[in-house]
Structure formats: C-alpha cells, structure tokens
Amino acid sequence: EVDAIISAVGQRIDQIIINDLPKLEWTRWNTIGTGDVTMETSIEGVFAAGDAVSGPATVVEAIAGGKxxxxxxxxxxSKKSPKIQAPVPPRSERVPLIETDADEKMTFPRASLPLLDHQLRRTSFQQVELEFSEESAKQEACRCLRCDICIRCQRCVEICRDEMGIGALEFGYMDTDQPRPTDFRVTREKCISCGACAANCPNDAIRIEDRDDDRLLMLCGTVLNRQRLLPCRxxxxxxxxxxxxxxxxxxxxxIGQIIHDRQLCEACARKENARKSVGHVLNI
Ligand code: SF4
Ligand code: SF4
Incomplete structure (x- = not known):
C-alpha cells in the first residue's frame, strides 16, 4: 500500500556531488564517466549506474547497469579480476544510405512525436507517445549522421585542411582539434572535388562519385558538393x-598548366607535353 506514486522522467543529472568528489570524472554530456563493463568511476572502489551514467534512458537499461x-x-x-568487454560482433551488412542534400540535412527540423489526447491518457493505459507517420519517419531518418559508418576519426578533415590546404569540411560533432560548428553547406563553397578526403577515409564513409556530367562528394549519403565535370578536349x-x-x-x-589551359586529361596532357618536347629538340 502506498500513499502516492510520482512518475518522473530523468532529464538531466544533478551534479550536487561535484564539490564533494572532485576526483570524479564527468563525460562531455555531464554524466558520470565509468567503464562500460566494470561501471567503476575514476575513483577506485566507487561504482555508478543508471541515468547518472547513461543520461536519460529506459528503466531496463538502468536495471542492466545496476546488475x-x-x-x-x-x-x-572478492578481489577477482574485472570482467572484460565481450568482442563487438562484426557487421554483416550495411543499411543503404539515404541520399540527402546538405541544405536539407541542415534545415530539416526534428520531427515531433504525436501524443495521445489528454482525456484518453486519464482513462486508459495506452502508450502516450504515438508512432510517426511514414513520411515523418522517412524525414527523421534523413537527419541520421550514420555514425555506424563514419567512425569520426577526423582523417578527412585533417587531409582537406592540412594536406590540401583547403579546409572545406566542418564537422563540429567530430570533436576536432580546431572545433567549429557543424555546417555541411560550407563544403561546396570551398571544395575543389579533389577526392583526397574520400581516398583516405578508412571506412568508405565519404565518397566521390561521377554521375552524368557532375562530380558528387557525399558523406554517408549527404551530398556535400556537386560540381560540373569538364571533358578532355x-x-x-x-x-x-x-x-x-x-x-x-x-x-x-x-603538366598542370597544360591540363588546365588545354583542358586535357592527364594522359593526353603528357602526350602533348612529350610532343612539344620532341618538337623543341628537333627545332634545335
Ligand atoms: S568520413 Fe571517413 S575519414 Fe572522415 S571522419 Fe568519417 S570515417 Fe573518418
Ligand atoms: S574533395 Fe573537397 S572536401 Fe574532400 S579533400 Fe578535396 S577539397 Fe576537401
């Protein structure tokens, strides 16, 4: 028998203990940092679980963390050795990418979930949060950053900025050494479609593709840049x-001069260069 039940949903962590436990490490999401399996915090012998570790999540996850x-x-x-993380099973297949323009990706608002009518909530046990319509679900899926493919190693950002000297990629969510807000739209303003980022991506997350008369640069399906290709004359x-x-x-x-001025592919530019050199030698 109880006097009252207060149902509550965790929204954020109360960091009231922050002053009492200065050695306790916190994550960037203001949750307590622990090992995934050991649940031990940065203070030896102190363990944590639940929303304080995972952030707002389900009761099932809180119970699993507690266990x-x-x-x-x-x-x-008991002075036994701690458990070791079980190996992550390899991915068997990749869910197809949804091709989305960078403008759309940056401006799609977060879809709000339809909720059950207030009156019905009072008189039934029906789930309050209802499902998305098919159209909203598809739009919401377009906002996905596909972190299952892009492992956020930042190699592409460094290659474009440090090796190519261009700096066309701004992915603030990757926690780079020179943080900037994420904006997929800035890429097309600076990108020269060289493909260096794609060639160095370890997970085929950023790709360059020639389609019809255009060259497209895509990050996990987001079209960052589309530029017209010129044919070799x-x-x-x-x-x-x-x-x-x-x-x-x-x-x-x-060679670069010839490729540019005569609009020739590399092979034709080399031939042209060789022809010129022979002509020059014969003239002598
Ligand atoms: S796109 Fe590729 S290179 Fe760039 S951060 Fe993702 S995985 Fe790394
Ligand atoms: S293709 Fe564009 S984004 Fe990629 S390295 Fe070249 S200039 Fe940078």
Whole structure:
C-alpha cells in the first residue's frame, strides 16, 4: 500500500556531488564517466549506474547497469579480476544510405512525436507517445549522421585542411582539434572535388562519385558538393571540375598548366607535353 506514486522522467543529472568528489570524472554530456563493463568511476572502489551514467534512458537499461555494477562490486570486494568487454560482433551488412542534400540535412527540423489526447491518457493505459507517420519517419531518418559508418576519426578533415590546404569540411560533432560548428553547406563553397578526403577515409564513409556530367562528394549519403565535370578536349574523358583544374595549374608546374589551359586529361596532357618536347629538340 502506498500513499502516492510520482512518475518522473530523468532529464538531466544533478551534479550536487561535484564539490564533494572532485576526483570524479564527468563525460562531455555531464554524466558520470565509468567503464562500460566494470561501471567503476575514476575513483577506485566507487561504482555508478543508471541515468547518472547513461543520461536519460529506459528503466531496463538502468536495471542492466545496476546488475553490471553489482557484479563488478562483488568482484572488486572478492578481489577477482574485472570482467572484460565481450568482442563487438562484426557487421554483416550495411543499411543503404539515404541520399540527402546538405541544405536539407541542415534545415530539416526534428520531427515531433504525436501524443495521445489528454482525456484518453486519464482513462486508459495506452502508450502516450504515438508512432510517426511514414513520411515523418522517412524525414527523421534523413537527419541520421550514420555514425555506424563514419567512425569520426577526423582523417578527412585533417587531409582537406592540412594536406590540401583547403579546409572545406566542418564537422563540429567530430570533436576536432580546431572545433567549429557543424555546417555541411560550407563544403561546396570551398571544395575543389579533389577526392583526397574520400581516398583516405578508412571506412568508405565519404565518397566521390561521377554521375552524368557532375562530380558528387557525399558523406554517408549527404551530398556535400556537386560540381560540373569538364571533358578532355582530346579524348572526352572527364578531367575534373573547373576549380580542380585551377588548383592543379597552381600546384603542378608544366603538366598542370597544360591540363588546365588545354583542358586535357592527364594522359593526353603528357602526350602533348612529350610532343612539344620532341618538337623543341628537333627545332634545335
Ligand atoms: S568520413 Fe571517413 S575519414 Fe572522415 S571522419 Fe568519417 S570515417 Fe573518418
Ligand atoms: S574533395 Fe573537397 S572536401 Fe574532400 S579533400 Fe578535396 S577539397 Fe576537401
């Protein structure tokens, strides 16, 4: 028998203990940092679980965390070795990417979940949060950053900024060494479609693709840049985009100059260069 039941949903962590436990480490989400399996905090012999560790989550997850912590405390007190994280099973297949334009990705608002009518909530046990419509679910899926594919290693950001000297990628959510707010739209303002980021991505998350007459740069389905390809005036093969040709003219001396000025692919530019050199030798 109880006098009152107060149902509550955890929203944020009360950091009241922060002054009493200065050695306690907190995550960037203001939750208590623990090992995934041991649930031990940065203070030896102090364990934590539940919303204080995971942030607002389900009761099931809180109970599971509590059980893991209880097991870890038992091991700690019995001086047994702590449990080791079970290996993560390899992915068997990749869910197809949803192609979304960078503008849409940045402006799609978060879909709000329809809720059960107030009157019905008082008189039934029906779930209060109802389901998305198919259209809202699809739009919400377009906002996904696909962190199952992009492992946020930041290699692409560093390559574009430090190796290519361009700095077209701004992914603040990747926690880079030079943080900036995430804006997928800035890429097209600076990107030269060189493909260096895609060539160095360890997980095929950022890709460059020639489609019809365009070259597309895509991050996990988000189209960051789309530029018109120029054909080689000799053989018709795509030579690259106008800004890319400008870039190589400035970077790669003679061949770069020929590729740019005559709009030739690399093979044709080399032939042209060789022809010119032979002509020059014969003239001598
Ligand atoms: S797109 Fe590739 S290189 Fe860039 S952060 Fe993601 S996994 Fe790393
Ligand atoms: S393709 Fe664009 S974003 Fe990628 S490295 Fe080149 S300039 Fe940077």
């Amino acid at each position: 893991r912590a209880a097991d870890a405390i038992d091991r700690y007190l 000799s053989c018709g093969t795509a030579v690259g985009t106008a800004v890319y040709l400008d870039y190589i003219r400035n970077k790669i001396g003679t």
